Every structure is written in structure tokens, then in C-alpha cells.
Amino acid sequence: WLKGMRIEPRALGEAGLSPAGREQPRAAARRPRRCRHGLVGLHCSRCSACAHGKARYNCQICAACEHGKAARSCWKCKGCPHGKLKRNCAVCSNCSHGKVKNNCRQCAGCPHGMVKWSCRFCKGCAHGKVRRNCVQCCGCPHGKLRQGCRICNGCQHGVRKDYCRLCRGCPHGKMRRDCVHCSGCPHGGVWRTCLRCKEARSARGK
Known part of the structure; x- marks a missing residue:
């Protein structure tokens, strides 16, 4: 009864088949696009900045969870049974070398013998520093690194969030x-x- 029926190539494509009846090979995974500042666009505080002067994914207002924190840094949302954030836990995010994957030179190492995210050659800026540690690249209007500024990174109790017993x-x-x-x-x-x-x-x- 199928004789004489015409099957559109589009229908074959949706079914994962080519017109010859063979399965189409899967496309290779795309590498993340980097912005003009050399970072993955999502993680660049200049390209994906929000109205509050932070990378949108790490802003407590734009990317807030129900607990009033940036969701990726919230213990209640992203915490593990071992009392840490899952991505920083040596049990939940461990590699075959017994370390947290992000801190393992064999898993996340660079050609310079460092962990990629802390290498001043891979993650360096034009001033010869790791970009996140450079006041000229990641500084705030108060002349300090944004993450170390009591005004920019302070909590409602008047202390830096990292050192506040009420927050942390x-x-x-x-x-x-x-x-x-x-x-x-x-x-x-x-x-x-x-x-x-x-x-x-x-x-x-x-």
C-alpha cells in the first residue's frame, strides 16, 4: 500500500535518516565561543554584564534563587551532603586522581604546567596577571578588586561576605x-x- 507514496526528505531527516536510508552521523560537540576579551562569553563580566555591574550568571539579583543568593553559589541549592558546593567537593566532583576536577593538573591542566583557571598565560590579561586578580581589568570604582571590596562585595551587615559570620x-x-x-x-x-x-x-x- 506504500507503493506510489512519496516520502519527503525532510521527514527522513526528522527521523534521523538520510534519503539513502542510513542513519546520519551526529554533529561534533561545539566548542564554546570566546568573546573579544578571551573568555567564554557567558563568563565575561564585560560582555554578559548586568545592570548591577556583575556577570549576569553570578548576580544575586539577576540570577537569584529563592534563598536570596546567586543560585550557583547557594549552599541550599547547589550544596552536597558533605557540606560543600558540589563543584568544590572532592567526593561529589572527584577525578580518578583523587582531587576535585577543577583543581587537578592532569584533568584541568594547561601546557604551562598549571591548572588552567589559575594560569597567567592561559587566563592572563594584557597587564601580565591572571585576569581575575588584576585591578585594571576587574577593579571596582573604589580602586580595589571587586571581589575584595567591602562596598561592592559587602553584605547587609557591613562586612565582606567572605568574612561575615551571619552570612557564611x-x-x-x-x-x-x-x-x-x-x-x-x-x-x-x-x-x-x-x-x-x-x-x-x-x-x-x-
């Missing part, structure tokens, strides 16, 4: 990163400052 505090009355219960290590200390943990991390990096 834990239920135990301490900063989350300094709390043995929230950020503890197997040796009974805090993984960030524990000497045995530091030695283990440096040994893995060699």
Missing part, C-alpha cells in the same frame, strides 16, 4: 570553612588548615 556562618556559631563539624577532616581538624591533609594534597600533586 554555620549552626555551630563559626565560619563554615573553620568549623570542625562542617568542614572537618579525618584527623580531627579542619581540612583547609590541617598539616596532614596539606601534606597529602601536595603529595598527590607531585
Whole structure:
């Protein structure tokens, strides 16, 4: 009964077939486009800046979650069972070398022997610095790096968000990163400052 019926090539294409009846090869994954400043357009604070002077994806007003924070940095939205953001957790985002993927030289390394995001050659600016650490590229109107400015990056309590116990505090009355219960290590200390943990991390990096 199909004899004499004409099948449009468009219909074949939608079904994933070529006119010859063979499956079409999948297109290769596209590499992210970079802007004129050398960054992925989405992550460039100049190309994708919002009205509040920040990259739109990292703005607490434009990309806010229901908890009043930028969704990508919210513990309640993007946190893991280990008390960290998933992308920074050595358990949830670990690689085969026992590190967080973003901090592993073998997984995210560059030709200069550094982690790509901290290399001044790969992520450098015209002033010879890593772009995020350059006051001329990422500075604020107050003459400081935007992320380190108490006025630009301050909280409602008049303190820098990174150091505010009310914003970054834990239920135990301490900063989350300094709390043995929230950020503890197997040796009974805090993984960030524990000497045995530091030695283990440096040994893995060699």
C-alpha cells in the first residue's frame, strides 16, 4: 500500500535518516565561543554584564534563587551532603586522581604546567596577571578588586561576605570553612588548615 507514496526528505531527516536510508552521523560537540576579551562569553563580566555591574550568571539579583543568593553559589541549592558546593567537593566532583576536577593538573591542566583557571598565560590579561586578580581589568570604582571590596562585595551587615559570620556562618556559631563539624577532616581538624591533609594534597600533586 506504500507503493506510489512519496516520502519527503525532510521527514527522513526528522527521523534521523538520510534519503539513502542510513542513519546520519551526529554533529561534533561545539566548542564554546570566546568573546573579544578571551573568555567564554557567558563568563565575561564585560560582555554578559548586568545592570548591577556583575556577570549576569553570578548576580544575586539577576540570577537569584529563592534563598536570596546567586543560585550557583547557594549552599541550599547547589550544596552536597558533605557540606560543600558540589563543584568544590572532592567526593561529589572527584577525578580518578583523587582531587576535585577543577583543581587537578592532569584533568584541568594547561601546557604551562598549571591548572588552567589559575594560569597567567592561559587566563592572563594584557597587564601580565591572571585576569581575575588584576585591578585594571576587574577593579571596582573604589580602586580595589571587586571581589575584595567591602562596598561592592559587602553584605547587609557591613562586612565582606567572605568574612561575615551571619552570612557564611554555620549552626555551630563559626565560619563554615573553620568549623570542625562542617568542614572537618579525618584527623580531627579542619581540612583547609590541617598539616596532614596539606601534606597529602601536595603529595598527590607531585
